[in-house]
Amino acid sequence: MRMPEPNNGVLSRRTEIVSDLRRILPAECVIAEEEELRAYECDGLTAYRQLPLIVVLPETTEQVSDVLQYCYGEGIKIVPRGAGTSLSGGALPLADGITLGLGKFNRILEVDYKNRCVRAQTGVTNLAITNAVNGEGFYYAPDPSSQIACSIGGNVAENSGGVHCLKYGLTTNNLLGIEMVLMDGEIVRLGGKYLDAGGYDLMGIVTGSEGLLGVITEVTVRILRSPSTARAILIGFPSSQSAGTCVADIIGAGIIPAGMEMMDQPAIHAAEAFVKVGYPLEADALLIVELDGPSVEVDELILRVEAIARKNGAQSIRISESENERNDFWAGRKAAFPAVGRISPDYYCMDGTIPRNRLSEVLDRMSDFSEDFGLRVANVFHAGDGNLHPLILYDANSPGELEKAEQFGAEILKLCVEVGGVLTGEHGVGVEKRDLMGEMFTEVDLNQQQRVKCAFDPTQQLNPGKVFPTLHRCAELGRVHIHSQQTRFPDLPRF
Amino acid sequence: MTEQLNPITARDTCEIIADAITSEKTLEIMGAGSRRSIGRPMETDHILSTSALNGISLYEPDELVLRAGPGTTMTHLQSELAQNGQMLAFEPPDYGPLLGAPLNLGTLGGVVAGNLAGPRRIKVGAARDHFLGVEAVSGRGEIFRSGGRVVKNVTGYDLCKLMAGSWGTLGVMTDITVKVMPAPEKTRTLLVNCPNLSVALSVMTAALSSPHDVSAAAWLPQSIVSKSAVSYVASSGAALAALRLEGISRSVEERCRSLREDLASFGDLEELHSHNSLNFWREVRDVRAFIDFGDRDALWKISVAPAEAQALLNKLHAVADMDAFLDWGGGLIWAQVSGMDDGGSSIIRRTMGAEGGHATLIRGSIKQRALEPVFHPELPAVARLTERIKDAFDPKRILNPGRMFEGV
Numbered sequence: 001m002r003m004p005e006p007n008n009g010v011l012s013r014r015t016e017i018v019s020d021l022r023r024i025l026p027a028e029c030v031i032a033e034e035e036e037l038r039a040y041e042c043d044g045l046t047a048y049r050q051l052p053l054i055v056v057l058p059e060t061t062e063q064v065s066d067v068l069q070y071c072y073g074e075g076i077k078i079v080p081r082g083a084g085t086s087l088s089g090g091a092l093p094l095a096d097g098i099t100l101g102l103g104k105f106n107r108i109l110e111v112d113y114k115n116r117c118v119r120a121q122t123g124v125t126n127l128a129i130t131n132a133v134n135g136e137g138f139y140y141a142p143d144p145s146s147q148i149a150c151s152i153g154g155n156v157a158e159n160s161g162g163v164h165c166l167k168y169g170l171t172t173n174n175l176l177g178i179e180m181v182l183m184d185g186e187i188v189r190l191g192g193k194y195l196d197a198g199g200y201d202l203m204g205i206v207t208g209s210e211g212l213l214g215v216i217t218e219v220t221v222r223i224l225r226s227p228s229t230a231r232a233i234l235i236g237f238p239s240s241q242s243a244g245t246c247v248a249d250i251i252g253a254g255i256i257p258a259g260m261e262m263m264d265q266p267a268i269h270a271a272e273a274f275v276k277v278g279y280p281l282e283a284d285a286l287l288i289v290e291l292d293g294p295s296v297e298v299d300e301l302i303l304r305v306e307a308i309a310r311k312n313g314a315q316s317i318r319i320s321e322s323e324n325e326r327n328d329f330w331a332g333r334k335a336a337f338p339a340v341g342r343i344s345p346d347y348y349c350m351d352g353t354i355p356r357n358r359l360s361e362v363l364d365r366m367s368d369f370s371e372d373f374g375l376r377v378a379n380v381f382h383a384g385d386g387n388l389h390p391l392i393l394y395d396a397n398s399p400g401e402l403e404k405a406e407q408f409g410a411e412i413l414k415l416c417v418e419v420g421g422v423l424t425g426e427h428g429v430g431v432e433k434r435d436l437m438g439e440m441f442t443e444v445d446l447n448q449q450q451r452v453k454c455a456f457d458p459t460q461q462l463n464p465g466k467v468f469p470t471l472h473r474c475a476e477l478g479r480v481h482i483h484s485q486q487t488r489f490p491d492l493p494r495f
Numbered sequence: 496m497t498e499q500l501n502p503i504t505a506r507d508t509c510e511i512i513a514d515a516i517t518s519e520k521t522l523e524i525m526g527a528g529s530r531r532s533i534g535r536p537m538e539t540d541h542i543l544s545t546s547a548l549n550g551i552s553l554y555e556p557d558e559l560v561l562r563a564g565p566g567t568t569m570t571h572l573q574s575e576l577a578q579n580g581q582m583l584a585f586e587p588p589d590y591g592p593l594l595g596a597p598l599n600l601g602t603l604g605g606v607v608a609g610n611l612a613g614p615r616r617i618k619v620g621a622a623r624d625h626f627l628g629v630e631a632v633s634g635r636g637e638i639f640r641s642g643g644r645v646v647k648n649v650t651g652y653d654l655c656k657l658m659a660g661s662w663g664t665l666g667v668m669t670d671i672t673v674k675v676m677p678a679p680e681k682t683r684t685l686l687v688n689c690p691n692l693s694v695a696l697s698v699m700t701a702a703l704s705s706p707h708d709v710s711a712a713a714w715l716p717q718s719i720v721s722k723s724a725v726s727y728v729a730s731s732g733a734a735l736a737a738l739r740l741e742g743i744s745r746s747v748e749e750r751c752r753s754l755r756e757d758l759a760s761f762g763d764l765e766e767l768h769s770h771n772s773l774n775f776w777r778e779v780r781d782v783r784a785f786i787d788f789g790d791r792d793a794l795w796k797i798s799v800a801p802a803e804a805q806a807l808l809n810k811l812h813a814v815a816d817m818d819a820f821l822d823w824g825g826g827l828i829w830a831q832v833s834g835m836d837d838g839g840s841s842i843i844r845r846t847m848g849a850e851g852g853h854a855t856l857i858r859g860s861i862k863q864r865a866l867e868p869v870f871h872p873e874l875p876a877v878a879r880l881t882e883r884i885k886d887a888f889d890p891k892r893i894l895n896p897g898r899m900f901e902g903v
């Protein structure tokens with residue numbers, strides 16, 4: 001992976017920078033020893049590693065501001081890092097950059113039931129927010145599968161989703177306010193406990209910006225009352241096509257399930273071998289549909305879903321009759337990644353989104369790729385929202401297999417875009433999909449996005465090398481070019 | 496002389512803007528013009544209307560996605576959706592009569608550009624939350640796209656968020672992709688007799704904190720109740736909190752029963768069934784209570800933390816001749832202020848502060864809109880970002896210049 005050329009001036013001043021930082025921050029907040037830096041050399045995308053120049057772990061927003069102001073003045077790059085669970089390399093360090101870890105921002109600041117929101121520091125885990133309010137019957141809706149570890153600030157940076165997106169939305173739909181620090185040290189508060197922005201939706205653009213616009217230090221999120229009932233139905237199908245039609249029919253019937261997950265046969269087998277909860281091994285595709293809400297509603301919708309499944313040739317149907325049984329249905333799906341990890345030395349997790357109705361075509365083409373590359377693939381699919389997670393199985397110790405897996409992955413993502421989908425549904429672009437951005441966007445599109453980056457970070461010191469395949473200087477992007485008009489429209493009134 | 500330009504393709508739009516750049520002309524960006532009076536008064540050289548960029552180019556009910564030109568009227572779009580039992584879940588309002596224009600004039604582009612939302616905002620979000628993809632022409636004369644047609648998408652910056660609520664100041668949208676949702680089978684409204692605002696806020700908070708999936712919560716004082724065209728409401732003669740339940744029939748009935756039990760101690764309860772419910776919430780959505788107005792009246796849309804609504808209203812009532820009602824469980828105040836030269840701007844802004852929410856002057860005299868900030872004043876750090884975002888999209892200040900903020 002090609003990263004921006006390290007600045008030798010910064011590298012050579014390392015000792016001086018360390019002592020400056022130790023003046024700005026308490027000494028224990030600055031990490032400079034190689035063995036300690038090692039813990040920060042990668043995030044959840046472990047294929048890429050780089051030792052950071054220095055790691056700082058500030059404790060307050062003012063300290064973050066002081067560090068950024070210092071780095072801004074000194075021309076030093078910053079890589080923000082939450083819990084380090086990014087699957088796209090969003091927190092991959094830079095050799096000449098300071099990794100700014102937010103792990104010490106771990107306090108919930110306020111639980112406000114009257115306004116149904118929680119204000120938390122950026123490093124609080126996603127699950128900790130739900131845990132803080134579930135005693136009162138509330139929860140925080142977005143639930144990425146890393147929720148036990150991932151930080152809420154990281155969720156904002158990545159606009160994280162989870163299995164309940166279709167009904168309850170992504171991070172951006174559940175976020176009310178943020179406090180962030182700009183690269184020049186300025187502290188900005190956007191939103192609050194109220195809805196929508198009065199001016200431009202700056203919080204909306206920061207959400208999902210992958211740490212390139214500012215360092216988020218505090219977050220205010222909406223909490224929802226937990227549904228009184230949730231039940232799941234486990235449906236085996238003889239083909240992914242019939243499972244796909246079933247999904248379309250459920251939605252076509254006006255039902256929005258809380259979650260709707262699909263697994264293909266390799267994933268079913270791996271999961272069943274791992275958790276042994278009775279998944280139908282003969283099925284070619286397995287659908288888990290969860291409905292939540294008042295019990296009378298859930299009971300009725302379960303019957304409607306069951307009828308739709310039968311009409312679509314379901315081979316097996318099980319309806320959860322208890323919380324234990326519902327959790328069992330999910331256990332295999334939730335353990336799908338580690339389960340696949342047991343049947344292969346390594347796996348590479350992809351994250352494209354496709355229009356749901358192109359699923360069986362995409363799966364067919366994917367099995368062709370699988371033969372071409374000689375690598376197996378298992379699929380788990382957020383069927384409700386079209387987000388596909390193909391897991392490519394490979395062996396990193398076998399020469400050339402990682403590269404092959406990466407090429408296979410790139411082909412899958414190009415296919416997603418080709419059928420009307422996108423490169424990434426929830427894992428982010430980071431470094432992983434950076435060089436594929438041209439598959440989805442034109443130069444004009446990417447330049448317009450980079451101009452937004454320039455509005456927040458004109459010197460491009462925040463997390464450079466991520467998201468954008470080519471870095472343009474902000475001054476260059478600022479110029480207005482009028483393209484010579486070849487075609488005139490005579491029927492249009494002109495000035 | 497001001498000309499109106501009606502591009503029919505993105506390419507035309509691009510040409511017009513490129514011409515405007517070279518000839519240093521400004522453009523007012525307009526759909527059908529139904530919300531044209533919102534914002535600071537502008538004097539532009541020409542008008543660019545998106546009304547010819549219309550029509551639905553993609554609608555897949557099973558995929559819950561629709562793509563249309565910005566000039567597509569909401570009436571047309573909603574009737575297409577209704578044929579498939581679907582809707583735009585954020586309940587786009589029609590402010591036509593409120594702003595002195597006819598009903599059913601508004602376009603999809605206008606709804607999105609204003610990031611509008613109705614009573615269901617508290618449950619499903621605003622236009623921004625349903626806006627999946629955009630093609631637009633920037634003030635640089637370039638066609639750019641962002642987003643896509645799928646709900647789960649984090650590929651690149653979400654420029655749709657900036658386009659929504661930018662009131663045509665960043666770009667001219669030429670194609671809009673939105674998420675659509677199934678319409679509820681049944682709607683019922685529980686009315687709770689609440690003369691006192693603090694009781695009403697407790698009722699709304701209790702309802703929205705319940706597991707009964709309340710999709711709207713409003714409070715109307717008696718002065719507003721009496722204006723309702725739903726005779727059941729008008730004749731109640733008392734201030735009312737209204738709570739909406741939607742979904743499949745059995746569920747709505749069951750939840751309504753449970754909610755009645757939960758709220759019985761607060762006051763007398765009545766129910767509106769589907770037809771009356773739909774009419775009632777349309778009145779709330781479109782702010783029909785304030786369609787009659789005089790020269791000295793100003794209408795404010797104020798977004799606050801629900802628990803702050805009462806304190807703010809009390810302060811305003813103490814100094815201004817004002818009538819107001821609440822939506823969004825108390826988080827949205829619609830306030831008509833009468834007889835103040837500044838329309839109440841300074842008292843509202845002073846009371847709210849810079850971070851307590853935002854107040855927008857939705858309807859006011861030209862003088863008020865010229866002299867008072869129509870959109871909530873931003874703190875310097877945010878205002879600088881706003882200006883730089885404008886630079887990023889429209890550095891020559893061609894598109895709706897000054898409509899939101901001076902110089903932007």
